[in-house]
Amino acid sequence: MAEITMTQALNLAIDEAMAEDDGVFCLGEDVAAKQGGGVFKITSGLSEKYGENRIRATPISETAIIGAAVGAALAGQRPIAEIMLMNFVGVCMDQIVNHAAKLRFMSGGQTPCPIVIRTTTGVGVGFGGQHSDMLEAWFAHVAGIHVVTPSNAADARGLMRSAIDANDPVIFIENILCYGLTSEDPGPGYRVPLGKAAVAKEGSDISLITYGRTVLDALEVAGELEKEGISVEVIDLRTIAPYDEETVLASVNKTGRALTLHEAVRPFGTGAEIAANIQEKCWDNLKGPVRRIGGTFSAVPFATHLEQAWIPQKSDIVAQIKASVGKD
Amino acid sequence: MAEIERDKLLDIYTRTMKVNRTDEKFRELLMQGKVAVMYYCVRGQELVSAAAMAALEDDDYVVCTYRGQGEQTAKGIPLEKWWGECLGKATGTCKGKGGTMHITDPETGIMVTTGVVGSGLPIANGLAMASQNNGDGRVTLVSFGDGAANIGGFHEAMNMAQLYKLPVVFLCQNNRYGEHTAYADHTDSTDISSRAAGYGMKGIKVDGNNVNEVYPAMEEAVEHARSGKGPVLVEAMCYRMMGHFFGSDFSYMPPEHLAEMQAEDPLPKLRQVMLERQFTEEELDAIVAKIDADIDAAVQHALDAPLPDINEIYKDVLEETA
Numbered sequence: 001m002a003e004i005t006m007t008q009a010l011n012l013a014i015d016e017a018m019a020e021d022d023g024v025f026c027l028g029e030d031v032a033a034k035q036g037g038g039v040f041k042i043t044s045g046l047s048e049k050y051g052e053n054r055i056r057a058t059p060i061s062e063t064a065i066i067g068a069a070v071g072a073a074l075a076g077q078r079p080i081a082e083i084m085l086m087n088f089v090g091v092c093m094d095q096i097v098n099h100a101a102k103l104r105f106m107s108g109g110q111t112p113c114p115i116v117i118r119t120t121t122g123v124g125v126g127f128g129g130q131h132s133d134m135l136e137a138w139f140a141h142v143a144g145i146h147v148v149t150p151s152n153a154a155d156a157r158g159l160m161r162s163a164i165d166a167n168d169p170v171i172f173i174e175n176i177l178c179y180g181l182t183s184e185d186p187g188p189g190y191r192v193p194l195g196k197a198a199v200a201k202e203g204s205d206i207s208l209i210t211y212g213r214t215v216l217d218a219l220e221v222a223g224e225l226e227k228e229g230i231s232v233e234v235i236d237l238r239t240i241a242p243y244d245e246e247t248v249l250a251s252v253n254k255t256g257r258a259l260t261l262h263e264a265v266r267p268f269g270t271g272a273e274i275a276a277n278i279q280e281k282c283w284d285n286l287k288g289p290v291r292r293i294g295g296t297f298s299a300v301p302f303a304t305h306l307e308q309a310w311i312p313q314k315s316d317i318v319a320q321i322k323a324s325v326g327k328d
Numbered sequence: 329m330a331e332i333e334r335d336k337l338l339d340i341y342t343r344t345m346k347v348n349r350t351d352e353k354f355r356e357l358l359m360q361g362k363v364a365v366m367y368y369c370v371r372g373q374e375l376v377s378a379a380a381m382a383a384l385e386d387d388d389y390v391v392c393t394y395r396g397q398g399e400q401t402a403k404g405i406p407l408e409k410w411w412g413e414c415l416g417k418a419t420g421t422c423k424g425k426g427g428t429m430h431i432t433d434p435e436t437g438i439m440v441t442t443g444v445v446g447s448g449l450p451i452a453n454g455l456a457m458a459s460q461n462n463g464d465g466r467v468t469l470v471s472f473g474d475g476a477a478n479i480g481g482f483h484e485a486m487n488m489a490q491l492y493k494l495p496v497v498f499l500c501q502n503n504r505y506g507e508h509t510a511y512a513d514h515t516d517s518t519d520i521s522s523r524a525a526g527y528g529m530k531g532i533k534v535d536g537n538n539v540n541e542v543y544p545a546m547e548e549a550v551e552h553a554r555s556g557k558g559p560v561l562v563e564a565m566c567y568r569m570m571g572h573f574f575g576s577d578f579s580y581m582p583p584e585h586l587a588e589m590q591a592e593d594p595l596p597k598l599r600q601v602m603l604e605r606q607f608t609e610e611e612l613d614a615i616v617a618k619i620d621a622d623i624d625a626a627v628q629h630a631l632d633a634p635l636p637d638i639n640e641i642y643k644d645v646l647e648e649t650a
Binding site: 062079103168 | 421443457468646
């Protein structure tokens with residue numbers, strides 16, 4: 001089988017969903033051919049194939065984009081709305097959290113809201129304070145939304161199909177630094193179920209729970225520590241909320257130690273929720289405190305050396321793991 | 329302008345009185361302490377809602393606000409379900425989980441009732457976008473107040489709707505207040521309808537207290553949207569004759585304004601038009617009596633209805649919890 005990049009994987013998943021279901025359509029800034037097929041080319045080639053009603057290039061109007069997606073979903077369609085960069089969700093939070101997330105509940109189940117909100121972000125490309133943040137915790141804190149992020153191209157293809165299938169809103173976070181990652185193409189129709197984590201690497205000494213780009217760091221560190229006789233199990237959540245508690249707890253019950261890792265800032269991050277849950281439910285099997293690593297609690301800085309220092313460091317991951325297993 | 333057909337006029341009268349009698353009954357129950365919930369009175373705006381709903385087809389979509397009783401009952405939500413929801417009962421449109429500010433009844437086209445000022449406009453665009461995509465011929469009408477015209481979503485939605493020529497009617501019920509702030513204190517715009525021109529959109533300003541003006545305007549707007557010519561912004565001038573919500577202070581409404589409102593009350597004016605068109609007092613009274621009996625029965629049904637099951641708090645969060 002051929003290799004595909006994450007960019008191709010997302011494009012293929014959207015393409016095949018649109019081919020199968022006339023109700024699937026995309027809307028967002030610059031998404032059609034006339035504007036170049038999207039800033040990151042995820043919708044490249046699709047307006048030529050499906051027309052400009054189904055690949056709707058919108059004005060720069062995030063509230064109108066998400067509002068339109070909500071309305072179309074209520075009428076039975078399956079919109080895929082693009083918010084070009086994750087920080088721009090600040091413009092349309094009312095539509096996401098007060099409407100998309102709550103309309104199923106507030107209507108007593110009459111108006112589910114099947115929309116995919118695709119958005120891109122990532123630290124490490126010099127975009128500064130308003131174009132880089134991982135804001136998944138904002139959405140994980142709201143009932144009625146799935147929050148998803150792939151760490152590899154194959155999962156991107158499978159998670160996107162499952163996100164489009166879902167009958168509820170899905171925040172689909174793409175990391176700019178992951179677009180070029182390649183996987184063997186899992187092929188048409190491939191799906192990765194929402195709410196199901198992957199054990200990216202098996203291990204026995206500590207569970208390292210992460211998602212998105214930091215899965216790459218976790219695997220690299222786990223490989224290095226293997227040589228020193230420390231066996232790290234890497235859990236890639238894939239779905240951040242509601243997350244696969246069963247897989248996480250089973251892993252920690254086995255290893256007795258846990259470290260959470262995310263690019264988002266540490267205070268009140270998803271790692272805190274996962275750590276608290278582990279301590280409640282795995283207490284008898286824990287050999288030490290659950291540790292957490294996250295981005296620095298400041299805006300993402302511009303200068304390269306500052307930005308690189310801001311990101312969770314691989315040396316920190318190593319240090320936390322060694323402290324946890326008593327080999328520091 | 330052609331006269332409104334007699335049957336249509338009777339339809340508008342019936343819907344108007346349904347809205348009015350529902351409003352009167354709600355305030356009566358609140359004053360008697362029989363119910364204690366948030367209620368946003370629609371006294372003074374009954375005709376605008378009724379005329380707008382009478383201009384729509386049954387399967388057209390409506391998005392309204394917390395002050396949406398007029399659209400909801402005039403569009404035809406079964407009264408038992410409507411009262412059930414307002415009283416937080418299992419028999420309500422939303423099983424008691426939405427309440428007065430979130431009435432939803434897709435069967436009658438009430439797709440969203442939002443509690444957030446201005447949030448309905450972008451959603452209306454989406455309903456209309458679906459109709460444009462699948463060619464079902466539906467029109468979406470979104471109702472909001474003059475206060476909503478100052479929020480960003482209004483601007484974004486108007487611009488997008490006109491860009492795509494979406495089949496939407498934006499109905500601004502200019503009731504002269506945004507919450508407790510008078511029109512002149514929240515905008516320097518002479519009117520809201522003229523803002524349509526800024527988006528290249530058709531705008532209509534109309535007297536919402538005069539059936540012979542407001543209904544033809546609504547009919548024209550709906551026809552324009554349905555024919556593919558694009559959205560219309562209708563500004564219907566009316567009065568909110570009560571405070572922002574039931575029980576709220578309205579000392580900020582000056583006495584001369586209250587007198588002006590009384591003089592412009594749409595209900596006596598409508599009654600006069602009906603009499604001029606040869607409907608008799610007896611006929612009109614009989615319509616109101618029937619509405620009152622239906623409302624009384626629906627209220628009793630809701631009062632007697634069971635509370636929602638306690639496990640409802642866990643249901644309908646995601647599909648998996650349906």
